[in-house]
Amino acid sequence: MNSSDWMPDVSHPWTRFALVIIIALVVAGLIHRVSDALLRRLALRHPMGASIVAKANTPLEAIVPLVMVLLAFRVAPDEPARLIDGLEHLLGVGLIGACTWFLVRCIGAVEATVSRFNPIDLEDNLRARRLQTQSRVLARTGMVVTVVLGIGVALMTFPAVRQFGASLLASAGIAGIAVGLAAKPVLGNLIAGIQIALTQPIRIDDVVIVEGEWGKVEEITSTYVVVKIWDERRMIVPLQYFIETPFQNWTRTSSQILGSVLLWFDYGLPLEPLRGELERICKGASEWDGRVMVMQVVDSNDKGMQIRALVSSSNSGKSFDLRCKVREGLIAFVRRESPAYLPRLRGDLESQVRGVEAAPVPFTAKRSGRVYGQG
Incomplete structure (x- = not known):
């Protein structure tokens, strides 16, 4: 059998396209391996960098191959590229999702590092609680904003959505009012979260009196606060409550x-x-x-x-x-x-004969005194 019988025909467009994709995946694997080794070596002296590398490694495993495959689509022959144009668009949406995932994991890594190096299980934990509160609230807010932006960018890659957005801009006045009213609770809590992170009326592990209940701030999310009450119940309070309603904070400046x-x-x-x-x-x-x-x-x-x-x-x-x-x-x-x-308790009692009521006596014969009975 001649070797030309089983060798692929490199002159065929589909064969060249398949070779380009294979080369792109091989290069992507090498780039990821080398970059991962370099990042881990650089992160040895920086704890926050090590945390980011550990959490962001999984999204990078998807980002690098997607980028290389999309580049391969650009240099591929015209005929296959036109036939699989929908696949290229799908890979682009996947790349946007992977980048969003990567940013969310990086934000989470920064928050985890701040919490690890600032534990609150200490006697004097005021600084640690302040840093943990800032990092946690800002991280939750950043994650929400990143996910919303990622979804928005992914949707804008669809022509139908872009046309729908253009039609909405024509009636932006009424639509803006309607969207603003509908999103008021969400935006209010988002802004309240930023205010709490910056001004810090409450912090993680603060002792507060909310709605007449004594408890500790156990968790602060992007929309609500979890207060652990003394009898181990949990009270869920919206973030806006701590901006708009008076409450007691027993550990605002000191726990004494x-x-x-x-x-x-x-x-x-x-x-x-x-x-x-x-x-x-x-x-x-x-x-x-x-x-x-x-x-x-x-x-x-x-x-x-x-x-x-x-x-x-x-x-x-x-x-x-x-x-x-x-x-x-x-x-x-x-x-x-x-x-x-x-x-x-004091009381006035008249003299009585033991077991029998005493006979009436003149007023001058009555004896009035003070006696005590256990209260």
């Missing part, structure tokens, strides 16, 4: 906080021993940070006086535990040392 304990006692209770007991409780509690320890009489009425113990802690969680310890310790101290000065 003052906690108060209010107790009612009788006027006869000596205060100095009680202050000494408060000092003993605080010094024995690991939750007390040593900044503030004050006891004052802050209110009074016809039944007794109200005492406030003011103590400080490094964060709100420790403050709650310390307040409970102080409340329990002071009550136990008064019950043990001065039980007569616990809150009582």
